[in-house]
Amino acid sequence: MKKIGFILIIATLFSGTVGASKNREQLKITPVSTLFEEPSLYDGQRLTVQGEVIGDIMKDRETFWINIKDGDFFIGVVINNFQREEIRYLGRYGVRGDIVKVSGIYHLHCPLHYGERDIHAEQLEIVESGYKMQETIQRDRIIIGLLLGIFTIIILPYSHRKSIQKGTDGQQK
């Protein structure tokens, strides 16, 4: 009895450790670049990626598409309505999008989405919230623009005075 109890305790501890390491594996972030450098290696596996949400959230039947930018690499992620509501900032001009951590199954050719490379998100976490960026106006460009404007206004009437019209033979018309 004691032996069985001891074995059960060890088994529980062991499975807990395995579960924790599985969670750690799941949360170990895979750079999106790796998915492109070794496309088949991760096909069908559960993994975690992190990046900025850019552009738009696009509807696809009951789910939604987002695009995540990780450096120079991008991946399409399929999310549900609850996950969609968590995203507040989408990356575009003047806006740094939310940095999200997405865990889910990666498909090289998703059979549900007509062969697209995607991740079906099981967990989505906002790691860093996005924000609006302050636009910097360069004053020297305004000054150059003004000077060019004045110059153009002065020269336009002279440049558009009646031109000397000649035929192909060079004779004035």
Added chain:
Amino acid sequence: MIPYFSREDVGPILHYLGKMIEGIGVLMFVPFFIGVLNGEWGPSIDFILSSLFSIALGSVFLFIFREEKDLNWRQGMSVVTLCWIVVMFLGALPLYLSGHYLSYLDASFEAMSALATTGLVVVNDLDHMSYACNFWRHFMCFIGGQGIILVALTFFVRGGSAFKVYVGEAREERIMPNIIQTARFIWLVSLTYLVIGSAILFSINLWRGFSPGRALFHAICLFMAGWDTAGFAPQSQNILYYHSYLIDLATAMFCLLGAVNFGVHYAVWTGKPRELLKNYELKLYVASILITFFIVCIGFKAPLPFPNFISFFRESFYQLISAHTGVGYSNIDTHNFSYWSPLAILGLIIAMGLGGSSTSTSGGIKILRIGILLKGIKKEVKIFTSPGATVVVEKFHHIRDIIIEDNHIKMAAIITLLYIALYLAGGMIGVFYGYPFLPALFESVSAAANVGLSMGITSPFMPAGLKLTYIIEMWMGRLEFFSIFVFFSFLLSLKSSE
């Protein structure tokens, strides 16, 4: 041997150049207004600055060179060649000021890629670019695809010089008796499809959850770049960004329509729909699409890496139609080509190299030339196999019935050989820079045929020498060589007359 140019030719050439430069400056007001509407003050200032610079420069040319002379052929072609280079540098100015390009060379590369409707990109962080700047990239595709010269013909080039500059920009066919009417008809077709195509794309985007403003912006940009077979998209992932087979289908349809001869559009739109079935070039084009698709398909060996037929068709056919129409839209990442076999890639290279129809927005050798060469071969075989006194006549239907003459065959052969030489030269330069042969050839053909598909060589970090090579290839491919040869002989003759 060198055509005779004198210093008297300089004035009229630079006079018309001045008009074109002013025109580009005026067109920059469009992205300026878009920037203002969206509260993008930095880009708006960049555009007004660039616009004023162009108008001022154009005005200086017009002030100094007042002589408005009817251009002869040499002068017309020189105007075209010079115009393209100057417009490239001016179009690059607002791009460079945006901060999304590592150097002015990169901005110029992007500008030439847009104007020549190629679609190769070296932009940094496109997804955070302003609406104004992004619109300008696509608008340059529209201007370049329609023809910078066509834009000028519509507004301010007089009839006497008009046809010479029109032909200089690699459009030979007079669709209507008057060249200005031809220019306006081309605009009519383009604007009609702009409305229809944008409406369809806008509806799809709206239905998929885009905000109305962004749905419209993406629709117009995608249409302009698609119809003019450029291949730019508002986001870095190109068509893959949308994850939509509907967007794939709509863009593919408009790309194919943009690659059809404008004369065919004219015939079909004026009560001669049979032209769709009778036109020799169009029949050959469809056959070529199916044959090159056949090559692509057999390039994929079993077991296919696709879970179902739809995904196989979507990936393989979209790339093929994109290559053959010269658009360069892609619904896959460049890394996907790693599981395309060399034969499948070769199928794409052949499709890109052949190109679309003549007098369309497409690039490449052009299907009509291939058709003429095929007819020429058939004619020669008949001559060899017929009795001595036989007169062999080969003809085909292209808007009207045309009898093949030796001159047609000669010109088709010369242009075809020049394109092949350009493709190979660019490929060799790519190999010289250390890239493998097939990707180097792919990229070279993509640039010279103004397609824009990439196997990953084109990037902001590629060697400057290769950027310059592709700029020259895009320029030569777009103008189909002769305007450029005439222009260089103009420069040489000026030097020799000193």
Added chain:
Amino acid sequence: MEKLIKYLKILDRWVIGVILELIYTLITFSAAAILCCLFYFIAFIKK
């Protein structure tokens, strides 16, 4: 009135022209799809 009829006739031809061209592209794509389908099933059978 005559001018209106004339413009309507022109518009009618444009509309028919556009529709025919769109149908033409769909027919081309369908032909390619049939070709692709054949290849896919040949490859499937070979597997």
